[in-house]
Amino acid sequence: MQAVLNFPDLSPELFSISLFGMEFALRWYALAYIAGILIAWRMAMMVLRRPALWPDKTPPMRSDQLEDLITWIILGVILGGRLGFVLFYQPAYYLSNPLDILKVWQGGMAFHGGLLGVVIASFLFSRRHKIPTLSLGDLVAFTVPPGLLLGRLANFVNAELWGRPSELPWAVIFPGTAAQECPGVVVGMCARHPSQLYEAALEGVLLGVLLLVLVYRGGAFRKPGLIMGVFLAGYGASRFIVEFFRQPDAQFVSPGNPLGLAWHVSGYGLTMGQLLSLPMIALGIWFALRARQKT
Template sequence: MLVHPKIDPVLFALPEIELFGFHFQFAVHWYGLMYLLGFLGFWWFGTRRAAQPHIQWSREWVSDLLFYGVVGVIIGGRLGYMLFYNLPGFLGEPLSALRIWEGGMSFHGGLIGVLVAMWWFGRVHKLNFFDVGDFAVPMIPLGLLTGRIGNFINGELWGAPTTLPWGMVFPAAGPEPRHPSMLYEAFLEGAVLFAILWWFARKPRPRMAVGGLFLLGYGLFRTLVETVRLPDAHIGYLAGTGWLTMGMVLSAPMWLAGAAMLLLAYRRR
């Protein structure tokens, strides 16, 4: 049995100051730092992907795409969380969506935001939407990896109780050892999916193939982890099933669309 190390989610904070009657304090959270590392990883690997012989992208395009993507991730991730996982709170207080520092980001909402950002980027640079997606998706798992490590540091998104030797006791989840499901996601949706996509995208592939593989891989990996990850307490299991989660419902269209895109890509080839 393992025990969560109880890491302080705040890396460091400056003394609180008062300005015009308002109190302000600057603090750096581990979770935000993990997002920053994910963005930096996207840029570093993106510039190397742009230099591959079958890719005709400039470093400036990579930087522009990263900017568009950051905006899409933050806006889409926050709105997705409020709509998919906290709709009553959002309807009761719409401005609560602006309080990002309180936590609450949805991958599926962030993905929608990124898709919109990629569409807009392609429109500005006169690029096909699917070509933009095929270029970008091999680097996206890096952000999933660092983001789930941020969840682990915060001691959140734990799984169901388990008797497995790597079961972990989380401070806010009681004395029972539980699946460290956020680490499962970091490994599968982050490290493994990145390795698969980076290897697959090293050679020229038909349009939509790389993007389709990402959707298929993420959807399947997320659905697999959802079998041991506890749903949010205020949502619970859907339809009284005792097993169906919102994550499964939101992931199903992803792996279905990914499989369809792969089939279409190679049939059109």
């Protein structure tokens, strides 16, 4: 018998209450966002209070400015993540149903769109407050991995964004009809790669530890743009790799394209996640090399 793991008995809701005939619930995914922002704020505060980490022993911004920056970033994440999902993954549907764009409670956020929103918000904030743009980018990038870790763990708890069918010993039998629709599996349960956990390990743990070492041991903040470049290249590479194991979005899958490739020639190509990650990798390498050369 195939040795796989059953999905644990987890609820996507931490708790729920009924008020005035309506159900209000705190979901693990929402809690992951909140915790990720709080952790990012705390990490930023810690490094801003250590002038020796920065060029000329001068932090790029004051602690009171950080609170305003967090507000800008939250707006960037929400607006960018939602618009990214609409434009990158389901443009035809939302073009026909434009009012559904506002229904964020129904789900649908794209990391690449959220990242672009954060970049735009941070750039505008740096211009408005006359803060060195590259150092601000380093500060923001340094604080992101814990939020990625928590977000991917929340995806696992929600039993969403699972991977392709697998017979590996750590493959997981996810609940739901969609997760059990596996080509070639006629008898028995369909097990899949826990791709959410792969991403949590690569984007959250491995990349987070690397950035910590570069900042506290390698003096990376004194080379503006280096941390931002390493983060962009590291996340892009991690996502590119995991896409080989992650089940593609349903709108890209068809009888002639079972792998859900957004671009392909003769059956070989790239998923949408890989296409969006390639510019991140290239831009990240450019920023990192530029930072080292200027230093």
